[in-house]
Amino acid sequence: MQGRETQGMSRERLARIERFIDESYVANGKLPGALVQVWRRGELALNSALGFADRERQVPLAEDSIFRIYSMTKPVTSVAVMMLVEQCKIALDDPVSKYIPAWEKLGVHAGGFMESFQTKPAARPMLVVDLLRHTSGLTYGFQQNTNVDAAYRKLKLGELATEGTLDEMIDKLAGLPLEFSPGEAWNYSVSTDVLGYLVGKVSGIPFETFLKERIFDPLGMVDTAFHVPEDKVSRFCACYAVGALGSKVVSDKGPVLQDDPRASPYLKVPSFISGGGGLVSTAADYMRFARMLLQGGELDGVRLLGPKTLKLMTANHLPGGVDLPALSRSMFSEATYDGVGFGLGFATTVTPASTLIPGSAGDFFWGGAASTFFWVDPQEDLIGLFLTQLLPSSAYPVRRQLRTLVYSAITEPGAAPR
Incomplete structure (x- = not known):
């Protein structure tokens, strides 16, 4: 049996992961x-790069390719x-x-459209915890669910392509109603962008500077930023799209180029610094961030958070201890639902059996709009990381398939929960 296993995982079944992703998604052009x-017991058990970073220019995907991580920015902001x-x-x-004193009297939508909104008083004030767990009453324009969503779209609130600034978004939100009273429901939203504003205000330094000086530099995340500098453009991936963001309809024409890496908005410093979805990163960088989380807030002698704080972040904070289906009003998010709760910046598995996929109670995860995904499982001493560039993330079930494949490769129990 020697040589057939690594870090308590079957080498044969790890190879099956690479084969499945290649045959099911990359070779046929879906991705x-x-x-x-896959990180387990202190080492990379699997490290596989398949296909192209830039299909049009035939640039192969490499370990140091730079990806738009979109909403995988949210856990970083939450740690800050x-x-x-x-x-x-x-x-x-x-x-x-x-x-944000201008938000003191934010009302709840009770009728009408953008120019004539009717509101009622909120049952209670919005708290910082509501922003972290998406129970704030804020929304995203792409939800396309209510008149408040429509107002966000009209004002381009929270959109990465907006020409405005974070401060301007905060000011505009002061003039719009909430979807619901804080704590009443779960709705995927610009909440994490608001958290980025709070980081800057409370720390006294720009939000992007805080991330660089307090998180990226200490952890050695050398390629993670809100734009791609000129000397790194050759490593920047192209982004593709099928269907429409938030849609589960996949085009029969296959993916089309959505953002050319040589002419991308990411090539310049953005005016809108989005803590909800603005970062680019690499596998090496994001794995270092995930390893810090796995190890209770510390990596290579650098401690960002205490282990008790991480325990608090990865507990289910949904009111009443329910899972997402009981509280969600979102038309779209980056999480599966049944058996999954939400903590302070991450989704977290509450009842593994209800998810109908392998996992552990207390594992936590999130993904990004371009189908990127990561999860951390302290019980199994495991991290899974998946990076690609295809909008929307709902196009294919690759995330649940990857979890199934990774857990089926485990042959020995992991470490004790940290």
Whole structure:
């Protein structure tokens, strides 16, 4: 049996993961390329790069390719907030209006359209914890569910292509109603962009500077940023699309180029610094971030958070301890639903059996709009990372398939929960 296993995982079944992704998605052109990494027991058990970073220019995908991680930015922003919580510079039960006074009297939508909204008083103030767990009453324009969503679209709130700034978004939100009273429901939203604004306000330095100086530089995340500098453009992936963002309809014409890496908005510093979806990163960088999370907030002697803070972040914070189906009003998010709760920046598995896919109670995860995905399982001492560039993330069931394949490769139990 020697040589057939690595880090308590079957080598044969790990190879099956690469074969499945290639045959099911890359070779047939459904995905331009895919990078899969599995970290277990302190080592990479699988590191596979398949297909193209740029199909039009025939640039192969490489380990150091740079990806748009979109909503995988959210866990990074949430860690930044919790670092400030640990310093007692902000508290989870602080009213958001303490930092944004113009939001003190935000009402709840009771009827009407953008020019004639009718509102009613919120049952309680919006708290910082509501922003972290998406129970704030805010929304995303792409939800396309209500008149409030329509107002977000009209004002281009939270869109990465907006020409406005984060401060301007905060000001515009002061003039719009909430979808619901804070704590009443779960709705995927611009909440994490608002958290980025709070990080800048509370820390006294620009949000993007805080991330670089307090998270990226200490962890050695050398390629993670809100834009791609000129000397790294050759490593920047093209982004492709099928159907429409938020849609489960896949075009029969296959993926089309959505963002050319040589003419992308990401090539310049954006005016809107999005803590909800603005970062680019690499597999090496994001794996270092995930390893820090797996190890209770510390990596290679650098501690960003205490283990108790990580435990708090990865607990289910949905009111009443319910899972997402019981509370969600979202038309679209980056999470599966049954058996899954939501913590402070991550989805978390509450009841593994209800998910109908392998996993562990307390594993936590999130994904991005271009089909990127990661999860951390402390019980199994495991991290899974999947990077590609295809919009929308709902196009294919590759995330659940990857989890199934990875867990089926385990032959020995992992470490004790940290």
